[in-house]
Amino acid sequence: xxxxxxxxxxxxxxxxxxxxxxxxxxxxxxxxxxxxxxxxxxxxxxxxxxxxxxxxxxxxxxxxxxxxxxxxxxxxxxxxxxxxxxxxxxxxxxxxxxxxxxxxxxxxxxxxxxxxxxxxxxxxxxxxxxxxxxxxxxxxxxxxxxxxxxxxxxxxxxxxxxxxxxxxxxxxxxxxxxxxxxxxxxxxxxxxxxxxxxxxxxxxxxxxxxxxxxxxxxxxxxxxxxxxxxxxxxxxxxxxxxxxxxxxxxxxxxxxxxxxxxxxxxxxxxxxxxxxxxxxxxxxxxxxxxxxxxxxxxxxxxxxxxxxxxxxxxxxxxxxxxxxxxxxxxxxxxxxxxxxxxxxxxxxxxxxxxxxxxxxxxxxxxxxxxxxxxxxxxxxxxxxx
Amino acid sequence: xxxxxxxxxxxxxxxxxxxxxxxxxxxxxxxxxxxxxxxxxxxxxxxxxxxxxxxxxxxxxxxxxxxxxxxxxxxxxxxxxxxxxxxxxxxxxxxxxxxxxxxxxxxxxxxxxxxxxxxxxxxxxxxxxxxxxxxxxxxxxxxxxxxxxxxxxxxxxxxxxxxxxxxxxxxxxxxxxxxxxxxxxxxxxxxxxxxxxxxxxxxxxxxxxxxxxxxxxxxxxxxxxxxxxxxxxxxxxxxxxxxxxxxxxxxxxxxxxxxxxxxxxxxxxxxxxxxxxxxxxxxxxxxxxxxxxxxxxxxxxxxxxxxxxxxxxxxxxxxxxxxxxxxxxxxxxxxxxxxxxxxxxxxxxxxxxxxxxxxxxxxxxxxxxxxxxxxxxxxxxxx
Numbered sequence: 028x029x030x031x032x033x034x035x036x037x038x039x040x041x042x043x044x045x046x047x048x049x050x051x052x053x054x055x056x057x058x059x060x061x062x063x064x065x066x067x068x069x070x071x072x073x074x075x076x077x078x079x080x081x082x083x084x085x086x087x088x089x090x091x092x093x094x095x096x097x098x099x100x101x102x103x104x105x106x107x108x109x110x111x112x113x114x115x116x117x118x119x120x121x122x123x124x125x126x127x128x129x130x131x132x133x134x135x136x137x138x139x140x141x142x143x144x145x146x147x148x149x150x151x152x153x154x155x156x157x158x159x160x161x162x163x164x165x166x167x168x169x170x171x172x173x174x175x176x177x178x179x180x181x182x183x184x185x186x187x188x189x190x191x192x193x194x195x196x197x198x199x200x201x202x203x204x205x206x207x208x209x210x211x212x213x214x215x216x217x218x219x220x221x222x223x224x225x226x227x228x229x230x231x232x233x234x235x236x237x238x239x240x241x242x243x244x245x246x247x248x249x250x251x252x253x254x255x256x257x258x259x260x261x262x263x264x265x266x267x268x269x270x271x272x273x274x275x276x277x278x279x280x281x282x283x284x285x286x287x288x289x290x291x292x293x294x295x296x297x298x299x300x301x302x303x304x305x306x307x308x309x310x311x312x313x314x315x316x317x318x319x320x321x322x323x324x325x326x327x328x329x330x331x332x333x334x335x336x337x338x339x340x341x342x343x344x345x346x347x348x349x350x351x352x353x354x355x356x357x358x359x360x361x362x363x364x365x366x367x368x369x370x371x372x373x374x375x376x377x378x379x380x381x382x383x384x385x386x387x388x389x390x391x392x393x394x395x396x397x398x399x400x401x402x403x404x405x406x407x408x409x410x411x412x
Numbered sequence: 413x414x415x416x417x418x419x420x421x422x423x424x425x426x427x428x429x430x431x432x433x434x435x436x437x438x439x440x441x442x443x444x445x446x447x448x449x450x451x452x453x454x455x456x457x458x459x460x461x462x463x464x465x466x467x468x469x470x471x472x473x474x475x476x477x478x479x480x481x482x483x484x485x486x487x488x489x490x491x492x493x494x495x496x497x498x499x500x501x502x503x504x505x506x507x508x509x510x511x512x513x514x515x516x517x518x519x520x521x522x523x524x525x526x527x528x529x530x531x532x533x534x535x536x537x538x539x540x541x542x543x544x545x546x547x548x549x550x551x552x553x554x555x556x557x558x559x560x561x562x563x564x565x566x567x568x569x570x571x572x573x574x575x576x577x578x579x580x581x582x583x584x585x586x587x588x589x590x591x592x593x594x595x596x597x598x599x600x601x602x603x604x605x606x607x608x609x610x611x612x613x614x615x616x617x618x619x620x621x622x623x624x625x626x627x628x629x630x631x632x633x634x635x636x637x638x639x640x641x642x643x644x645x646x647x648x649x650x651x652x653x654x655x656x657x658x659x660x661x662x663x664x665x666x667x668x669x670x671x672x673x674x675x676x677x678x679x680x681x682x683x684x685x686x687x688x689x690x691x692x693x694x695x696x697x698x699x700x701x702x703x704x705x706x707x708x709x710x711x712x713x714x715x716x717x718x719x720x721x722x723x724x725x726x727x728x729x730x731x732x733x734x735x736x737x738x739x740x741x742x743x744x745x746x747x748x749x750x751x752x753x754x755x756x757x758x759x760x761x762x763x764x765x766x767x768x769x770x771x772x773x774x775x776x777x778x779x780x781x782x783x784x785x786x787x788x789x790x791x792x793x794x795x
Contacts, residue, residue: 058618058628064736065676066618067668069630070661095612117735118613118620120606182734182791223503229478230501235440235448237501245440247451278452285450289672293447316699317737351565352500353446354700408565 039086039138041130044097046086051076053087053096060087060099062114064317088115088131097127100135107389109139109148121181128152129162136192137166146197146394147204147386153178154186168192171206172382174359174401177320184356187320189399191385201394204385216377218336219410220343231303235295236344241337243295243309243344245285250296251277253305257328290314295348297327297341306332309345311358319356321349342376350404357404361397365390370398377410378402421469421521423513426480428469431462435470435479441499442470442482446700471498471514480510483518489771492522492531504564511535512545519575520549529580529777530769536561537569551575555765555782556592557742561701567739572782576769584777587768599760601719602793603726614686618678619727624720626678626692626727628668633679634661636688640711673697678731680710680724689715692728694741702739704732708755716751725759733787740787744780748773753781760793761785 039046049060054073058066062085067075088098098115113131115124132150139148150168152159163170168190177187193204227237233244251274261269284292291314297307307327314321325342327333349355360378362369374380378400386394421428431442436455440448449457462468471481481498496514498507515533522531532554535542551573560570576587610620616627634657641655667673677693690710697704708725710716732738743761745752757763761783769777 055615058616059613065668065673066628068628068661068664069616070665071668072628093612116613117731118607118610118617118625120609123609179737182737182787224501226503226506227501229476230438230441230499232437233440233451234501242501245448245450245454281450282452285447285453288670290447294450295448317735319737348500352700354562354565354702404565 039134040091041134043092044088044090044127044130044134046088046100046131046134048083049076049080049085049087056096059096059116059118060085060114062099062101062112086135088127098131100131102135102139104145105388107144107146108387109143109145111135111139111148111150113150113152122158125156125158128156129159132159133162133166136163136168140192140194145194146389147191147193149189149191149384151187151189153180154188155180160188163190166192169206170382171385172399173209174320174357174381174399175379176357176403177359177401178318189382189384193386197386197394204394204396205383206385207380207383207398209382210380212379216407216410217375218339219377219412220346220407222411224344224347231298231300236348237300238340238344240300241306241340241344242298242300243341243348244298246278246281246294246296246308248278250305251275251281254308254328260329262330289316293321293348295345297325297337299337306337307341309341311345311349311353314353316353319354321355321358323349323358323360338372339376342372346376346402346407350407355404358402360400360402361387362400363387364396364398373400376402377407420525421517422474423517425474426471426510426513426517427474428471428483428514428517431458431468431470433458438479441479441501442468442497444468444482444484444495444497469518471496471510480506481514483514485518485522487528490527490529491769491771492526492528494518494522494531494533496533496535507564508539508541511539512542515542515551515573516545516549519546519551523575523577528577529772530574530576532572532574532767534570534572536563537571539563543571543573546573546575549575552589553765554589554767557703557740557764557782557784558762559740559786560703560742560784572765572767574767574769580769580777587777587779588766589768590763590766590781592765593763595762597757597760597762599758599793601722601758602760602795603729603790605794607727607730614681614683619731620683621723621727623683624689624724624727625681625683626724626731627681629661629664629677629679629691631661633664633688634658637691637711643712645713672699678724678728680708680720682720689720690724692721692724694728694732694736694738697736699736702737704738704741706732706741706743721755722759725755729785729790733790738787741785743783743785744770745783746770747779747781756783759785760790762789 036047054076057072085101087096089096101112103110113128115127136148139145171191172189174187176184178185225239231242234242236243254277255274258272284290284294292312294310296305298305309325311321325338327338360373381399381401384397384399387397388395418427436458439454467485469483470479473480484495486493496511498510519531522528554572554574557570559567561568608622614625617625619626637660638657644652667675674697675695677691679688680690681688692708694704708721710721743756764782764784766781768779770780
């Protein structure tokens with residue numbers, strides 16, 4: 028029995044396991060609960076555990092009978108919204124692993140919502156797990172979206188299913204959240220990527236990928252002042268409310284992303300070929316090289332550059348990078364439901380409506396949702412002309 | 413035209429030169445990495461990353477000094493490895509032409525002038541211009557690791573060609589090449605269909621088999637590995653050598669400190685008594701190509717020949733194929749180690765050729781056998 032196991036906990040208890048905070052002694056069993064692709068040597072686990080788990084964002088799942096650690100759940104908080112990411116020890120066989128995942132989810136979602144007061148809590152699961160889906164049905168969670176072939180499990184590709192549990196009181200007040208039905212198949216891209224990128228004689232300085240009118244390059248220190256000025260003169264907002272951002276913060280964000288050996292975010296500057304003017308940024312977020320998926324996001328800084336097809340060309344350039352360089356299998360995207368222009372843009376580029384990430388934020392005291400979209404590498408390639 | 417007047421490593425359209433500080437601005441055209449870096453990071457790190465070792469040469473177009481790619485050169489004793497990469501903004505045809513010219517310049521330079529016994533390059537399959545260029549300079553096909561890499565969005569084989577030193581050939585004669593083995597092959601020691609159901613896992617276990625399990629290394633393991641290295645009776649590839657426990661602990665700690673390790677090493681431990689008996693690993697791990705090299709070592713003679721290595725290997729392959737979702741793995745075995753060769757073949761690996769003259773042993777060139785294994789083949793053989 029671990030030291031932590033001797034303390035009796037009175038809540039977050041299920042029929043076979045309970046969820047508790049990480050303790051120092053858990054470094055020994057880190058491969059059973061740390062939600063990463065690469066387990067670490069014990070010396071590193073012991074040296075890092077306090078710094079990494081000094082907050083309450085991760086709970087380990089412990090078997091009630093004998094205190095063996097079976098997995099964990101990581102909780103992400105954004106305003107009144109939560110996301111729970113379950114993880115199951117890799118030594119468990121599939122049937123037991125699914126049972127553990129089901130029990131973790133059935134404990135944590137109601138805890139976060141019914142007791143914690145979050146308006147909703149999201150969990151993403153791999154398709155093909157009836158035990159887990161049944162547990163979600165039992166607690167009253169609703170399926171909100173499906174990102175096709177976004178994950179791999181046991182060596183095979185699976186869809187990623189988004190389920191949400193909604194706060195009963197919030198539902199009484201605001202009514203049932205509206206969940207967009209997913210489209211059965213990808214609509215034909217009205218503006219697909221060109222069959223090949225143009226032949227370039229003299230590349231712009233630092234260019235990574237070069238299109239007909241634009242190119243993508245890494246950010247330079249000089250770009251941050253241009254991006255800052257654009258933020259200060261912003262006339263609208265795509266997702267987050269506009270807010271003044273300093274050039275130092277912009278520079279730091281870009282530098283930190285580039286400093287990481289395994290960046291979760293790859294950010295490119297979008298520049299015009301004709302005069303090298305920086306007009307926006309495009310990025311891959313939540314990049315996962317094992318699942319081979321990421322989220323895409325594009326922003327053109329100034330109104331005069333919008334509606335001219337630059338965003339679509341830049342998007343296809345980063346899709347070229349994602350699919351042809353990084354060998355990703357699929358991408359997804361989100362658009363705020365109050366931003367129909369973004370929705371129209373991604374559908375024109377070939378993305379499919381995959382459902383809704385419901386009540387993703389509170390806006391003017393009201394829950395507000397995102398549409399979510401998916402796109403397979405094979406679909407993007409087939410549409411090129 | 414370049415202001416500098418370089419007199420060697422100059423081809424019809426490109427020249428190869430060392431990295432300069434000013435090259436930070438065009439780093440995405442030559443740096444061998446999946447992730448281009450923000451300019452501030454390139455400028456801050458270029459000196460530390462490229463000032464030592466002379467291992468990267470940038471390929472510069474002679475007509476206008478535009479950087480169009482680079483070659484990474486890696487030495488191992490009297491042998492060199494050359495990896496060409498072209499700028500991503502080039503078209504497919506241009507990429508092939510640039511890579512062909514880079515290897516045609518680099519291989520003879522390293523061998524005929526540099527005096528290495530051989531220089532090997534790996535290129536994506538299906539690019540005939542590069543093969544023509546390699547054959548023109550007299551390089552010879554060595555091995556083909558099937559579906560080991562991704563080039564411009566499509567899966568290709570890694571094909572290896574080696575350029576041999578003519579003076580060394582005059583002394584030692586023609587190297588012996590091992591042909592590629594057939595794709596259809598019998599697997600006598602496949603992975604089990606399922607791993608056992610485990611009630612209580614050993615502490616820190618990652619993957620658990622019937623008799624052995626894999627876990628990460630602990631500080632206490634250093635002493636055990638040191639003792640094993642001091643009493644070794646043979647060696648599988650590199651000569652035996654007394655190791656320090658501290659150095660081995662540091663090696664595994666450093667691997668784990670990286671967010672994107674290129675080597676992932678597991679301790680192989682007996683379930684019966686938690687005795688550490690060896691290690692196995694994924695080296696050159698690349699999550700974009702989705703491939704890695706596998707390696708295994710059982711520390712003591714009494715644990716060899718009992719099937720522990722094979723069970724541990726299949727646990728490692730389960731991690732590689734079912735957790736990390738790799739597409740294939742490869743392996744190399746010193747040609748004087750037939751036991752390792754036999755073990756790989758029984759586990760399902762295919763002979764993918766050989767690397768004659770991979771080093772010098774007792775003053776004589778000595779080579780490796782090469783092997784490959786696809787995830788789909790490993791899965792299909794399970795029973």
